Amino acid sequence: MLFVACFSLPIAGRYGWALGLFLVAVVTDYLDGEIARRWSLTTDFGKLMDPLADKILTASAFICLLGVEKGGTAAITAWAVIVIVSREFLITGLRLLASSKGIILPAERLGKHKTAWQMITILYFLTLLAIFHYLPPHWAQPAWNVGAYGLVPITVLLTIYSGAAYMVKNRHLVAHA
DSSP: OHHHHHHHSOOTTHHHHHHHHHHHHHHHHHHHHHHHHHTTOOOHHHHHHHHHHHHHHHHHHHHHHTTOEETTEESSOHHHHHHHHHHHHHHHHHHHHHHHTTOOOOOOHHHHHHHHHHHHHHHHHHHHHHHGGGSOHHHHHHHHHHIIIIIHHHHHHHHHHHHHHHHHHTHHHHHTO
C-alpha cells in the first residue's frame, strides 16, 4: 500500500505525502459511495468490499501510528489499535457468515460514524506530523495531547459501541451458525 510506504520510508516530507495519499483515499471513497447511491449503482460486491477497503485503510494507518510519539505521549496505544482492529475482524467475520447464508449486511449509519471518527483521528495525527516542525513548541505538545487524550478515546469508545450494536442487531446469524 502506497500510504504505508510513504509513512514508513525515511524520505523527506514523508508525513506530508502520507497525509496527501490518505486524503485522496478518503475523498475518493466518499465520492464512490455518493455516486453509487445517487445513480443506484450499489452492488452486493460493493456492499461487502467498500467497508473492507475502509477497514484496511484505517487499520494500516493506526498500525503506522503505533510507533509515533511526541513529548513522551503516544499517538495511539497498542491496546487501542487491538480493540479497533479486533472489532473490524469481528464485523467482517459476521458479514462473511451472513454472506454464506445468502444475506448481505451493508454498513450502517453508526458504523459510518465510527469510520468517520477513525478517519478524523488519523487525519488529525497525520496533519500534526506533517506540520509539527512548523508549530511553536507551546502549541505542538498540547495539540498532540488533544488527539491522544481526546480523539483516540472517543474513537475507541465509538468503535466498541458500534461493533456491539451491530453484533446485537445481527445476533440471529451467530445463534444459528
